[in-house]
Amino acid sequence: MIKEGKFGVHEAVCLVIIAICNKIFSTTPGYVTRTVGTTAWYMTLISCITAIAFFTLIYLLLKCFPGKNIVEIYDASLGRVVGFVFSFLLMVSFLLSVGIYAREFTEIMKTYALPATPPSVIIGTLIFTASVAVFLGLETIARVAKLALYPALLGYFLILVFSSEYFKLHNLFPILGYGLDKTVFTGILRASAYDEVTILAVFAGSLQGAAHIKKAGYTSLLLSGFIISLGLLCFSLVFEYTSIQEITIIAYILTRGLKYGTFFQRLDPIFLLLWIITTTIYISILLYTTVSIYCKLFRLQDARPVAVPMAVLAVSIAIIPKDFSSVLSVYVEGIRTYGNITFFIMPVIALIVAVIRKKKGESECAD
Amino acid sequence: MKTITDMLTYKEPKNKELGFELLEDEVQSAPKQSSKSPKHPLTVEEWNEGRKAENTEDIVSTELRANLEVIRQKFLMPKNRDIIIREFKIGRKVKAFMVYIDGMMDKQTLNLSIFPQLMSGDVFEELGEECPVNYLMENILTVHDVRKTNKYSDAVMQILNGLSALFLEGSGECILIETRGFEKRNVEAPKTETIVKGSQEGFTENLRTNVALIRRIIKNENLVTEMLSVGNANHSNCAVMYMENIANPKVIQEVKKRLERIDAAFVLGDGMIEQFIEDNSFMLFPQIVSTERPDRTASFIMEGQVVIIAEGTPFALAAPVTFFGLFHTSEDTFVRWPGGTFLRLIRIFGLFCATFLPGLYVALTLYHIEMIPTELLISVAKAKELVPFPTLLEVLIMEVAFELIREGGIRVPSVIGQTLGIVGALILGQAAVAAGLVSPLLVIIVSITGLGSFAIPNYTLAIAIRIERFLFIFAGAVLGFYGISLMAVLLSYFACSMKSFGVPYFVPVAPKTKVNPDVILRYPIWTQKERPDALNTPDRKRQGDNPKLWISEDNRDEKGKGGNT
Numbered sequence: 001m002i003k004e005g006k007f008g009v010h011e012a013v014c015l016v017i018i019a020i021c022n023k024i025f026s027t028t029p030g031y032v033t034r035t036v037g038t039t040a041w042y043m044t045l046i047s048c049i050t051a052i053a054f055f056t057l058i059y060l061l062l063k064c065f066p067g068k069n070i071v072e073i074y075d076a077s078l079g080r081v082v083g084f085v086f087s088f089l090l091m092v093s094f095l096l097s098v099g100i101y102a103r104e105f106t107e108i109m110k111t112y113a114l115p116a117t118p119p120s121v122i123i124g125t126l127i128f129t130a131s132v133a134v135f136l137g138l139e140t141i142a143r144v145a146k147l148a149l150y151p152a153l154l155g156y157f158l159i160l161v162f163s164s165e166y167f168k169l170h171n172l173f174p175i176l177g178y179g180l181d182k183t184v185f186t187g188i189l190r191a192s193a194y195d196e197v198t199i200l201a202v203f204a205g206s207l208q209g210a211a212h213i214k215k216a217g218y219t220s221l222l223l224s225g226f227i228i229s230l231g232l233l234c235f236s237l238v239f240e241y242t243s244i245q246e247i248t249i250i251a252y253i254l255t256r257g258l259k260y261g262t263f264f265q266r267l268d269p270i271f272l273l274l275w276i277i278t279t280t281i282y283i284s285i286l287l288y289t290t291v292s293i294y295c296k297l298f299r300l301q302d303a304r305p306v307a308v309p310m311a312v313l314a315v316s317i318a319i320i321p322k323d324f325s326s327v328l329s330v331y332v333e334g335i336r337t338y339g340n341i342t343f344f345i346m347p348v349i350a351l352i353v354a355v356i357r358k359k360k361g362e363s364e365c366a367d
Numbered sequence: 368m369k370t371i372t373d374m375l376t377y378k379e380p381k382n383k384e385l386g387f388e389l390l391e392d393e394v395q396s397a398p399k400q401s402s403k404s405p406k407h408p409l410t411v412e413e414w415n416e417g418r419k420a421e422n423t424e425d426i427v428s429t430e431l432r433a434n435l436e437v438i439r440q441k442f443l444m445p446k447n448r449d450i451i452i453r454e455f456k457i458g459r460k461v462k463a464f465m466v467y468i469d470g471m472m473d474k475q476t477l478n479l480s481i482f483p484q485l486m487s488g489d490v491f492e493e494l495g496e497e498c499p500v501n502y503l504m505e506n507i508l509t510v511h512d513v514r515k516t517n518k519y520s521d522a523v524m525q526i527l528n529g530l531s532a533l534f535l536e537g538s539g540e541c542i543l544i545e546t547r548g549f550e551k552r553n554v555e556a557p558k559t560e561t562i563v564k565g566s567q568e569g570f571t572e573n574l575r576t577n578v579a580l581i582r583r584i585i586k587n588e589n590l591v592t593e594m595l596s597v598g599n600a601n602h603s604n605c606a607v608m609y610m611e612n613i614a615n616p617k618v619i620q621e622v623k624k625r626l627e628r629i630d631a632a633f634v635l636g637d638g639m640i641e642q643f644i645e646d647n648s649f650m651l652f653p654q655i656v657s658t659e660r661p662d663r664t665a666s667f668i669m670e671g672q673v674v675i676i677a678e679g680t681p682f683a684l685a686a687p688v689t690f691f692g693l694f695h696t697s698e699d700t701f702v703r704w705p706g707g708t709f710l711r712l713i714r715i716f717g718l719f720c721a722t723f724l725p726g727l728y729v730a731l732t733l734y735h736i737e738m739i740p741t742e743l744l745i746s747v748a749k750a751k752e753l754v755p756f757p758t759l760l761e762v763l764i765m766e767v768a769f770e771l772i773r774e775g776g777i778r779v780p781s782v783i784g785q786t787l788g789i790v791g792a793l794i795l796g797q798a799a800v801a802a803g804l805v806s807p808l809l810v811i812i813v814s815i816t817g818l819g820s821f822a823i824p825n826y827t828l829a830i831a832i833r834i835e836r837f838l839f840i841f842a843g844a845v846l847g848f849y850g851i852s853l854m855a856v857l858l859s860y861f862a863c864s865m866k867s868f869g870v871p872y873f874v875p876v877a878p879k880t881k882v883n884p885d886v887i888l889r890y891p892i893w894t895q896k897e898r899p900d901a902l903n904t905p906d907r908k909r910q911g912d913n914p915k916l917w918i919s920e921d922n923r924d925e926k927g928k929g930g931n932t
Contacts, residue, residue, distance in 0.1 A: 010879035114734065114849060125846065129853050129860075136864040143863035143877035144856065262742060269731075269738050269848065276852035284860075305377050 004138045004206045004292065009216045011142035012200060012207055014149040015285060016220035017227070019196035022282040024156075024231040025251050025275040026104060027328055028193065032232070033244040036186050039177030040241075041233035046187025048225030051194035054344040055217045058201050061351040063210045070201040070347065071296040077354040084297065086346050090198075091293040093335075093342040095310065098286045099317025100331045102126055105279050107324040108249055113272060123318045126283055127311045133284035134291050134307040138206060141284050148277055155274045156227070159251070159267060160234045162258050167237040177241075192339035193228075197221055199289050201347065202296075251275070287314060387621050387646075389687070389869030389903050427517045431462050431536040438466055438534075441523055450526075455482070458490030461499065462536040466522075471529035473548025480509055481531070481544060500540050503533075512545035524602060551576065557659040557681075559826060565701040566662040570681035577676045577683065578606050580661035585610075585668060595626050597677075598634035605640065605677040608664075613671045615903050618868055622673045622686060636680030644686075647865050651834055651858075653827035654867040656688040663697045671904035673868075687868035687902065691876070691886045693825040694718075699889055707889040715887065717822030721832045724816045725762050726839030726851050728809070732758050734847030750806035759844040761805050765813045766840070768795065770833065773817075792817075874901040883909075 007015075032040040058070075065073045070090070074083035106122040114122065133141050177183055197220060200213050207213050235250050247253050252271055259265040291306050300306065321327040428434050435452065442450040454464040463485070467477070484490070484507050494502050504513050516522055517540045522532045529547035554576065557569030570577045578592055589611040596602050605626065609619055625644040634640060637657055645654045658664055659682050667685035668674055675684040694714050699707035731739055732747065739747065754761055772791030779787055796810045816836065823829040835858060842850035865872040875882045881900035884890035893914040898904045913919060 008878055011877065109849060114847060117846065121846070122849065125849075125853055129857050132857060133860050136860050139871075139878075140860055140864040143871065143873055144859045146877035146879065147859060147863065147873060148856075262740070265740055266738055269735065272735075272848045273852055276849055277856055280853060280856045284856075 004203065006206055006208065007139055007142040009207070009212050009219070011146050012203075012212070012216035013220045013223070014146040015142050016197055016200065016216065017224050018145050018149060018152070018278050018281050019199065019285050020194050020220070020224040021227045022275075022278045023193060024228050025249070025271070025278070026101075026108065027248055027332065029232055029235055029250045030244055030247055031328065031333070032186075032190070033236075033241050036183050037177035038172055038174060038236055038241045039180075039183040041229050041236055043177075043183045043187040043190070044193065044228045044232055045225055046184055047190045047193050048221060048229075050188045050191035051197060051344075052218065052221050054191060054340075054348070055197050055221060057351055058198065058344075058347045059210065059214050059217060061347050061354065062201060062204050062213055064351070064354050066210060067205065069204040069296060070198070071293055073201075073354075074346075074350055077350040077357070086350065087293060087297045089342050090202075090346065091290055091297065093339065094286050094290040094293065095313060096317060096331075097335060097339075098127075098130070098283055098290060098314040099320070100327065100335060101279075101286070102283055102314065103318040103321055103327050104332060105283075106318070107327060108252075109276075111324075112249065112252055120319070123315055126280060127287070127315050127318070129280050130284040130287040130314075131307050131311040133281075134288045134311075135304055137303075138203060138288060138292070141281070141288055145281050145285070148281055152274050152278050153227075155270050156231070159255050159258070159271065160230065162260065162267065163234055163238050163254055165260075166257070167234075169237065171237055171240055172233075189340070190336060192336050192343060194221060194224060195339045195343035196285075198343045198347070199285065202289050202292060287311065290314075387869045388866070389615065389617060389901070425518050425520050427519060427522070427534070427539050427541055429537055429539045431464065431534060434534045434541070435464055437519055438523075438532075441519065442466075453482075455486055457485050457499075457503070457535065459486070459488050460491060463534060465531055465533050466526055467531040467546065468526060468529065471527075471549050472531055472546040476510065476546045476548065477531065481546070484509065485533075498538070499535060500538050500542060503535075504542060508542070508544060510544050510546070513542055515540045515542050517541075524596075527602065528604070547575075554580065560659050560663070560696070560824070562696060562698040562701070565697045566660065568661055569659045570661060570664075570676075570683060572679055572681055574604055574606060574676060574678040577661070577681075578608070581608060581665050581668070581674075581676075581683075584661060584665040589613075590668065593623070595623065597626055597629050597640060598631060600632035601635065603634055603636075603678050605675055608668055608674040608676065610668055610671070613669065613898070613904050613906050614673055615671065615905065618671075618673055618687065618902075621868055622675065626675070635677075637675070637677045637682040637684045638680065640675060640677050641684055646867060650861060650865050651831035652690065652862055652865065652872070653693065653825065653831070654688065654865060654872070655684045655686045656693060656825065657682050657684055657827065659683075660697055666697070666700070669909075671898050671902040671906075687866075687870035689867065689870065689874050689899075689901065690862065690872050693828045694823075694887070695885075696824045700892070704889050704891045711887060711889060714822050714824060717819035718832060720815050720819030721817075721823065721829075722819075722835055723839060723851070724812055724819070725766060725836060726843040726854075727848075728812050728843075729758055729762055729840055730843035730847040730851055733844060747806075747808060750808045753803040754806050755803070756805075759840070761809060762813075762840055765796075765799075765805055765809055766816075766837070768799075769813050769817055870901045875899070 029040065032043065036043045061073060061077075062068075062070075065076055068076065071083075071087045074086040077083065078086060102123050103119075105126065106119045109122050110117065110119060133144075197217055200207065200217050200220075204210075204213060207216065231251070235244055235254065238254060239247070239250065244250055252268060252275075255267040255271040258267045287307075287310065291303050291310050294300070294306055294310065295303050321331055428437070435454075438452065439445075444450055444452070449469045450466065451469050452464050452466050454462075457463045465477075465481075485503075490507055491499070491502075493506070500515055504515065516525075522541050522543065525543045526532050529549060531544045531546045533542040533544060535541075551573040552571045554568055554571055556567045560569075568580060570580065582590065582592075587610065591609055591611050593607045595605055595607060597605055607619070607623060607626065622644070626640070629640070629643045631639075631643065634643065641653075641655050641657065642648065647654060656667070658667075661683075664674055664676075664683040664685065667683075672685045672687065675686075677684075694711055696710075699710060702710070732751075736744065751758075756764065768791075772788060772795070775791070776788045792814070796805075796814075799805045800807050800810055820829050820832055820836075823832060838858070839851055839854055842854035844850075846853065863871075863873055863877060871878055874880050875886060881897070883895055883897050883899055885895050893910065896910045896912070896914065897907050898909050900907075
């Protein structure tokens with residue numbers, strides 16, 4: 001098995017928060033508002049609670065197999081063949097996420113910051129940086145995530161505080177949006193927005209025991225829910241929901257519109273730096289997770305030879321979508337809709353099977 | 368062909384382990400440095416086997432002529448003109464000779480304390496059955512340090528270090544007499560780490576003086592000074608200093624192991640040693656901290672770090688080190704905590720300016736003009752109107768000119784150096800603006816960048832930042848903010864993968880360890896009760912639970928007074 005090193009709860013929390021919360025800078029707020037109207041800010045809390053529920057089941061699964069990661073657990077619980085299929089699907093999900101988010105990021109960069117730069121250059125450099133991170137290892141990525149989170153959160157909250165001048169409370173109404181049932185239903189479906197918490201199960205061996213995983217998982221989900229909800233609330237307070245639905249990158253437009261005096265205006269440089277740094281780390285985390293699952297799946301000792309081929313695959317996936325609208329409507333939406341299956345439902349199946357098998361006396365899960 | 372094949376084929380990594388790591392339970396698991404030898408007592412056969420294995424050619428002969436010939440051969444005499452062999456008779460009876468190097472020994476000691484006693488007629492008056500070598504050492508030689516050896520190699524090495532070797536007729540041992548005395552610089556104020564408040568003493572090129580300077584600060588019997596020789600040909604001495612009960616034994620062992628395993632003919636000073644023993648040679652940031660100040664070195668030792676002082680340079684090395692430790696100076700401790708914190712924040716701001724400012728300027732003016740406020744944009748446009756060069760070239764011209772001024776200022780004599788700095792910075796910059804070669808705004812940016820890099824207290828880190836600045840300029844020129852962000856993440860990845868003697872470089876932030884309130888912000892001195900967690904020192908406590916005992920005593924006195932009245 002590959003040596004991934006160890007990291008603590010703090011690093012794990014930062015890793016997961018960066019992976020989950022990076023979406024607030026992307027097209028997600030616009031899409032969510034299109035679906036549920038003014039209720040996006042508390043719909044995400046419903047998603048968060050659903051994700052917590054799923055994570056509890058994942059935690060129970062990890063607790064059944066102490067010291068094992070999700071790939072080993074799938075093998076132990078479902079048998080080598082079915083376990084292999086489950087792990088492979090998980091790896092494919094992560095690989096698709098790398099490609100699609102890299103493409104989404106590239107399209108936004110082209111629209112707002114680098115209109116003349118070819119997409120291949122942006123995708124290539126982004127994936128190259130992620131590949132370097134894969135070479136350097138999980139410990140390194142976790143440490144950089146920890147270092148980057150503090151300035152990222154500081155910048156994020158500064159933007160939200162500066163935007164308070166433009167808050168209009170009536171923008172939050174109608175408070176029930178398109179109906180409570182729709183909000184709750186969408187909230188449960190979009191629990192996949194928090195599916196990156198599954199990386200804790202992939203790196204279970206690097207965290208010191210199930211208690212640390214539990215602490216890291218719940219803390220990161222709660223903090224992520226708070227950060228995303230607060231951001232969506234601010235967006236809703238500043239812009240009417242009909243406007244948000246039309247805007248691709250709401251966070252960028254918000255920062256661009258900030259103005260305090262004649263000189264202190266347009267905070268989009270802060271936004272760009274934060275967004276690019278967190279996205280690069282996010283893509284690195286996803287690529288490393290993909291490589292790690294692949295190595296565990298095929299019992300490889302060294303992750304480095306897999307890094308470059310996997311990066312090439314990620315670039316290939318990133319250039320498949322025809323245009324930006326297809327990236328959003330087909331691919332990103334596809335990951336959001338079906339992500340629940342690979343990230344949350346499959347571990348639950350493994351847990352159920354483990355419990356049933358335990359009744360047959362093979363494991364400790366029945367206790 | 369082999370190179371191409373190597374590139375295309377997979378090879379197992381040579382070192383599968385993650386290198387030396389200082390883990391949490393290392394103190395307990397580390398082997399204790401016991402004074403008792405772990406070896407079992409030798410049998411007679413083993414002893415005889417060992418004797419046979421010894422190089423008999425290296426053993427001092429009982430015949431004085433033979434010894435004289437060996438010494439002459441070893442020192443390539445008569446070609447070597449600074450080796451002096453003084454032949455004489457001890458007590459006008461026993462033939463002997465003394466070997467020393469001209470200029471390395473103290474003539475006064477030899478002329479007044481050694482030769483007169485040895486050549487006096489009554490030297491052997493009280494000699495009984497005992498060995499003449501022991502008799503001389505115990506009764507005649509009035510020098511503070513004498514010892515004997517039966518090996519030529521040992522004698523030669525000590526002669527090269529400045530000692531005098533005395534060979535006697537009929538004795539298979541020679542006496543090594545401490546007569547070292549050579550020209551050396553006096554203790555002066557440090558040149559590279561000047562501070563306003565605090566000690567004004569700096570190291571010199573003399574190893575013994577440097578060790579004594581630290582001993583003067585740490586008056587503790589647990590302060591250990593081990594002497595090692597590095598360099599296969601030049602045999603330079605270096606001292607490894609640490610506190611026996613504070614430094615982690617694993618770190619001490621690792622430092623000594625790396626020093627002992629330097630396989631190079633010539634090793635001189637801390638700079639070369641640092642390059643031989645550092646963890647990652649291809650990283651920009653320093654992994655061992657170098658200082659010219661004895662007080663700072665003493666504080667490193669008391670923190671649990673291991674210090675290496677090399678012969679020939681006025682610097683000491685300390686390991687392990689963290690990124691945040693490179694921003695600390697002696698002055699932080701000597702001024703009160705608000706001042707210390709403020710100074711550190713200024714340095715970090717300086718680091719930010721030195722690293723990013725020119726790159727951000729390039730990115731803003733080339734890719735993100737719309738992000739510049741209108742008034743500023745007009746100023747920038749006006750300033751650049753007459754400049755014929757593209758922004759990147761303009762920035763590079765100024766940055767390279769600045770680097771030239773800096774380098775030139777260091778190389779020329781100090782008086783001219785200051786003048787050159789002023790001439791270069793003011794007149795050259797002014798002339799460049801007047802000639803329309805660069806914009807005035809850029810001169811301001813380059814000046815602030817320069818000031819920022821001067822604010823970084825560690826010279827090696829400052830050089831790394833100067834190199835990184837150029838990387839950010841190119842990244843900004845190629846991909847704007849995106850390029851700068853990618854470069855920042857990339858360099859962060861490399862920096863975070865680094866370790867200094869098993870300690871992660873960005874500890875205690877990444878990874879998180881127990882924080883002593885003296886990392887970036889500096890809290891009051893009495894709150895800094897523990898040593899850095901990452902060093903994993905056996906004795907974690909730096910201060911007592913109540914470092915200001917006088918407060919409780921005063922309160923008790925007050926209560927006592929209240930009770931009396």
